[in-house]
Amino acid sequence: MCGILGIVLADQQKNVAPELFEGAMFLQHRGQDAAGIVTCGTKGRFYQCKGNGMARDVFTQQRMVNLVGNMGITHLRYPTAGSSAGSEAQPFYVNSPYGITLSHNGNLVNSIELRKYLDEVVHRHINTDSDSELLTNVFAAELDKFNKSRVNNQDLFSALTGTMEAIRGAYACVAMLAGYGIIGFRDPNGIRPLLFGERINADKSRDYMLASESVVLKAHGFHTFRDVKPGEAVIIPKDSSGVVKPEFRQVVEPKVFAPDIFEYVYFARPDSVLDGVSVYHSRLEMGIKLAAKISKVEDLDIDVVIPVPDTSRTSASQCAVSLNIPYREGFVKNRYIGRTFIMPDQQERRSSVRRKLNAMESEFKGRNVLLVDDSIVRGTTSKEIVAMAREAGAKHVYFASCAPPIRFNHIYGIDLADTKALVGFNRDEDEIAKVIGADKVIFQDLEDLISCCTSDQLKQFEVGVFTGSYVTGVEDNYLQELEKIRAQNQRLRDRRDRGFSVDACIDASDMVDVKAELDISIYNRGDY
Ligand SMILES: *[C@@H]1O[C@H](CO)[C@@H](O)[C@H](O)[C@H]1NC(C)=O
Numbered sequence: 137m138c139g140i141l142g143i144v145l146a147d148q149q150k151n152v153a154p155e156l157f158e159g160a161m162f163l164q165h166r167g168q169d170a171a172g173i174v175t176c177g178t179k180g181r182f183y184q185c186k187g188n189g190m191a192r193d194v195f196t197q198q199r200m201v202n203l204v205g206n207m208g209i210t211h212l213r214y215p216t217a218g219s220s221a222g223s224e225a226q227p228f229y230v231n232s233p234y235g236i237t238l239s240h241n242g243n244l245v246n247s248i249e250l251r252k253y254l255d256e257v258v259h260r261h262i263n264t265d266s267d268s269e270l271l272t273n274v275f276a277a278e279l280d281k282f283n284k285s286r287v288n289n290q291d292l293f294s295a296l297t298g299t300m301e302a303i304r305g306a307y308a309c310v311a312m313l314a315g316y317g318i319i320g321f322r323d324p325n326g327i328r329p330l331l332f333g334e335r336i337n338a339d340k341s342r343d344y345m346l347a348s349e350s351v352v353l354k355a356h357g358f359h360t361f362r363d364v365k366p367g368e369a370v371i372i373p374k375d376s377s378g379v380v381k382p383e384f385r386q387v388v389e390p391k392v393f394a395p396d397i398f399e400y401v402y403f404a405r406p407d408s409v410l411d412g413v414s415v416y417h418s419r420l421e422m423g424i425k426l427a428a429k430i431s432k433v434e435d436l437d438i439d440v441v442i443p444v445p446d447t448s449r450t451s452a453s454q455c456a457v458s459l460n461i462p463y464r465e466g467f468v469k470n471r472y473i474g475r476t477f478i479m480p481d482q483q484e485r486r487s488s489v490r491r492k493l494n495a496m497e498s499e500f501k502g503r504n505v506l507l508v509d510d511s512i513v514r515g516t517t518s519k520e521i522v523a524m525a526r527e528a529g530a531k532h533v534y535f536a537s538c539a540p541p542i543r544f545n546h547i548y549g550i551d552l553a554d555t556k557a558l559v560g561f562n563r564d565e566d567e568i569a570k571v572i573g574a575d576k577v578i579f580q581d582l583e584d585l586i587s588c589c590t591s592d593q594l595k596q597f598e599v600g601v602f603t604g605s606y607v608t609g610v611e612d613n614y615l616q617e618l619e620k621i622r623a624q625n626q627r628l629r630d631r632r633d634r635g636f637s638v639d640a641c642i643d644a645s646d647m648v649d650v651k652a653e654l655d656i657s658i659y660n661r662g663d664y
Contacts, residue, residue, distance in 0.1 A: 137166060137167065137214040137241065137242075137328075137398075137403060137549040138166055138167045138211060138212055138213050138214050138226070138239075138240070138241040138242075138348075138549070139160070139163030139164070139165075139166030139167055139210075139211070139212035139241065139348045139349075140163075140209070140210065140211055140212075140239040140240070140241045140308060140309065140310050140330070140346070140347070140348050141156060141159045141160065141163060141209065141210040141211075141239075141310065141345070141346065141347045141348070141352060142207075142208070142209040142210070142239070142310035142312065142318045142320060142345065142346040142347075142372075143155055143156060143159070143207065143208060143209075143318075143343065143344070143345045143346075144206070144207040144317060144318050144343065144344045144345075144372045144374055144380055145206040145207065145343045146206075146337060146341035146342055146343055146380055147206060147337070147341065148178065148206050149206075150206050151175070151203070151204055151205065151206065152175060152205060152206050152207055152208045153173060153175050153200050153203035153204070153205075153208060154200070155356060156173050156175070156203075156208050156209070156210045157173065157191065157195050157200060157210075158355075158356070159210060159345075159347065159352045159355075159356065160173070160191035160195070160210050160212055161191055161192070162349070162351050162352040162355055162405075163210075163212050163347070163348055163349065163352060164190060164191055164212060165405060166212055166214065166241075166348060166349075166403070166404075167212040167213045167214035168189075168190050168212070169188065169189075169213045169214060170186065170187065170188045170189065170194075170211075170212075170213040170224070170225035170226070171186065171187070171189065171190065171191040171194040171195065171210075171211065171212050171213070171225070172184065172185065172186025172187070172194070172210065172211045172213075172225050172226050172227050172239075173185050173186070173195065173203055173208060173209070173210050173211075173227075174186075174208055174209055174227045174229070174237045174312065175203045175204060175205040175207065175208030176205045176207050176208060176312055176314055176315065176374075177204045177205035178205065179315075180235070180314040180315030181314070182229065182235060182237060182312075182314060183202055183203045183204055183205065184203075184227070184229070184237070185199045185200070185202070185203055186211075186225040186226070186227070187225060188225065191212065206374070207312065207317065207318055207374050208312065209227050209237065209238075209239050209310045209311070209312050209318065210227075210239065211225075211226035211227050211239035211240075213225060213226060214549065224264045224265070224266045224268075224269075226238070226239050226240065226266075226268055227239045227312075228240075228266070228268055228269050228272040229272075230260075230272055230273060230276045232276065232280070233276060233279050233280050233287075234279065234287065234313055234314055234316070235313065235314030235315075236272065236275065236276050236279070236311060236312070236313055236314075237272075237311065237312050237314075238268070238271065238272040238275065238309055238310070238311040238312075239268075239309065239310050239311070240267075240268035240271050240272075240307055240308075240309050241307070241308045241309070241328045241330075241348060241549065242305060242306035242307035242308060242309075242323065242327065242328040242548055242549045243267060243305050243306055243307075243547060243548045243549040244267040244270060244271060244303050244304060244305035244306075244307065245304050245305040245547055245606075245608055245609075245610050245614050246303065246304040246305065246614070247267045247270055247614070247617075248613060248614065248617060250267075250270045250274060250302065250303065251270060253274075253302070254270065254273050254274065254277070258273075258277040258280070260273045260276070260277060267305075270303075271299075271303060271307065271309070272311075274299050274302050274303055275295060275296070275299045275311065278294075278295035278296075278298040278299050278302075279291070279292070279295045281295070281298070282294075282295070287313075287316075289371050289373065289383050292313070292319060292369075292371055293369060293371070293385045293387055296319070296321055296369045296387045297387045297388055300321070300323070300324065300367065300387060300388045301388060304608055304609075305323065305327075305547075305548065305608055306323055306325070306327035306328050306396070306548035306549055306598075306608070307321075307322070307323045307327075307328060308320075308321075308322045308323070308328035308329060308330035308348065308364070309321050309322075309330075310330075310346045315374070316373060316374065317371060317372050317373035317374045317380075318344075318346065318371075318372045318374075319369065319370070319371050319372075320332060320346040320364055320369065320370045320372075321364070321368070321369035321370070321387065322364045322365070322366055322367070322368060322369075323366065323367070324366050324367035324388050324389065324390050324391040325366055325390075325391050325392055325393065325394050325598065325607050325608060326363075326365070326366030326367075326390070326393050326394065326395050326411065327394065327395060327396050327548050327598050327607065327608075328348075328395075328396065328548070328549065329348055329349065329363070329395065329399060329404070329410045329411065330346060330347075330348065330363065330364040331346070331347055331348075331349070331350055331353060331361050331362065331363050331364065331410075332344070332345070332346055332361060332362060332363075332364055332370055332382070333345050333347070333353040333358030333359070333360060333361030333362075334358060334360050334361070334382075335356065335357050335358045335359070342380060343358075344358075344372045344380065344382055345358045345361075346364070346370070346372075349404055349405060349408040349410065350408045350409045350410065351405050351407050351408045363410070363411050363412070365386070365390065366390040366391065366393050367386055367387060367388040367389060367390040367391070368384060368385065368386050368387065368390075369384070369385055369387045370382055370383065370384045370385075371383050391607075392596055392607060393593075393594065393595075393596060394596045394597050394598045394607045395410065395411055395594070395597055395598065396548055396549075396597065396598045397539075397585065397586065397589060397597035397598060397599050398546070398601070399415070400413070400415055400418040400419070400588070400589045401422075401447075401510050401511055401538060401539045401585070402447040402448075402510035402511060406419060406450055411591075411593070411594050412591050412593055412594060413589055413590075413591050413594055416450060418588045418589045419447075419450035419451045419454075419538070419588075420450060420451070420454045421587070421588035421589075422451040422454075422538040422580065422585065422588045423450065423451035423452060423453065423454030423455035423456075423457075423458065423508075423538075424454055424455070424458050425580060425581075425584040425585070425587070425588055426451065426455050426508070426536055426538060426578070426580050426584075427454075427455045427456075427458030427459045428458070428584075429578060429580065429581065429584070430455070430459060430506070430536060430578050431459060433576070433578060436506075436534060436576065437504050437532070438459070438461050438504055438505070438506045438534065439461070439462070439503040439504045439505065440461065440462050440463070440464050440466075440499065440503050440504075440505050440506070441453075441455055441456035441459065441461050441462070441463045441464070441505075441506045441508060442463075442464055442465070442466035442467065442499065442500075442505050442506070442507050442508070442525075443463075443465070443467075443507075443508050443509075444467060444493075444507055444508065444509040444510075444518075444521055445465075445467055445468075445469045445493070446469065447510045448508050448509050448510045448538060451508060451510070451538045452508035455506075455508055455536070461506070464499045465496075465499070466495060466496055466499040466500055466505065466525070466528070467493045467494065467495055467496075467521070467524075468493070468494050468496065469492060469493055469494075470491065470492055470493070470494070489516075489517050489520040489521065489524075490520065490524065493521070493524070495524045495525060495527070495528040496528070497528045497529055499528075500525055500528035500529050500530040501528065501529035501530075502529060502531060503529075503530060503531060504530070504531050504532040504533075504534070505525055505530045505532070505533055505534070506534045506535075506536055507521065507522070507525060507533065507534065507535050507536065507574075508536045508537075508538070509521075509535070509536070509537055509538070510537070510538045510539060511537055511538065511539040511542060512535075512537050512539075512541070512542065512559055512560070512568070512572070512577075512579075513542055513558060513559070514557055514558060514559055515558075515559025515568065515571050515572050518535060518559075518572040518574075519571065519572040519573055522535060522572050522573045522574050523573060526573070532575045533573075533574050533575055534574060534575055534576045534577070534578065535569070535572060535574040535576070535577045535578070536577070536578040536579075536580075537577065537578070537579045537580060538580050538585070539579070539580055539585060539602070540579050540580055540581060540582045540585060540602045541559075541560035541563075541565070541568065541579050541602070542558050542560050542601045542602065543555075543558060543560040543561055543562075543601070543602065543604065544558075544600060544601050544602070544603070544604040545600075545601070545615060545618065546600070546601045547600065547606055547610060547614070547615070547618075548598065548600075548606075554618075554619055555615075559571055559572065565577050565578075565579060582599060582602050582603070586599070
């Protein structure tokens, strides 16, 4: 899961980099692992700045002055780990044909097949383990097929049709063709979000933006915006006359429209509206539905409702109102603990919860508390939080989750954990309660969660983490491959922990840069 952004300014003399940077600040909650900007100057040359870390650390003033040009794209990468993660920072670039750079949000499920195709059929070298690099190269190979020295919109749309027929999975992308313009496209199921907007300048010229969330568009004065439709693409050509006219096309048939429900549960900012549904309102609804379920549970004697900050606040406060029980902020979050403190192994992860949250005794002492969180993933964070509540003097600790138990892998860009590492894997609710040390856990029902996010246009969602059935289907060997890669990564880490140097850890078979299984429920929250 990542944040993506693309802007074309009408004014050829203006540099777009400052706006790409500011936009990145509005998307930072979507990924704090790496950040990148690529701009394109007047001679069709790309200028890039990317690296590991938060946007404000990567995009220093000194580096930014080198990013010239009136169009460009940004990428914010969701936490992954591995030794050479810097090589996976996006946007990805390929020089042939024409110079293409691409930012991808999502995950492809037929990467094994694509890797083979790129190697054996079109002979393209893939240098990382990132499926976004595969995607970029599939698109490049499709464009190459025209064997033309210059392409037009029609060729680009055809190449996108070819690309989207070849790749399977979740993707929202912004790409840039050197000297030509910016391209946006979204997978046929609309799993990952992408919006398009326009801003009218004083001289009546128009600027255009593509972004993962509506907050960025609004913040930058792009008042007319809409969601890119599933299977749709848009090309915003940069025209030397200054007249930029975006062209939309349905490049492949849309399939079942099923955005990832996780955007609403915790990923997106509450002030975003995605596919016509307000994230904030969906979270209020989650609180109402959760309260209805809690009130039916027998033998619960709740004195106070306490959120696990930050995402669940909206739901928790509404839940308290619906239950007519006082709401208290029992945990205070330290906003200044950065990603630097996140260590890959379990032991340190546990204590970092305590570095990030502090329990106020006055709110817990002698009370029966209902803790509300957006979801429970591995259970390590929840367990720590329950323990903190007890240490602060709580009598009974009940734990409610706005989402149902997560029992399966997330395969569309949130690398939750191996299925077996999920606390919901093969456990019923009582067993989950036992593992996290709560007196009782209450999970939202899936039908209720879905009903919180629906609108007239939007009825279905990607909910594979709860059901194990994924909207795009999944190749048998894909999940095994994921597990293999994670295991390899773990071996690498173990060896490193035992004092081997990083280089010594990488033998021929270990030459993979792998995504890590971070407990997302605490680290990737936005600090709104
Ligand atoms: C590609 O175009 C060039 C120049 O027009 C031509 O010489 C070449 O044969 C073409 N290649 C293919 C594979 O069609």
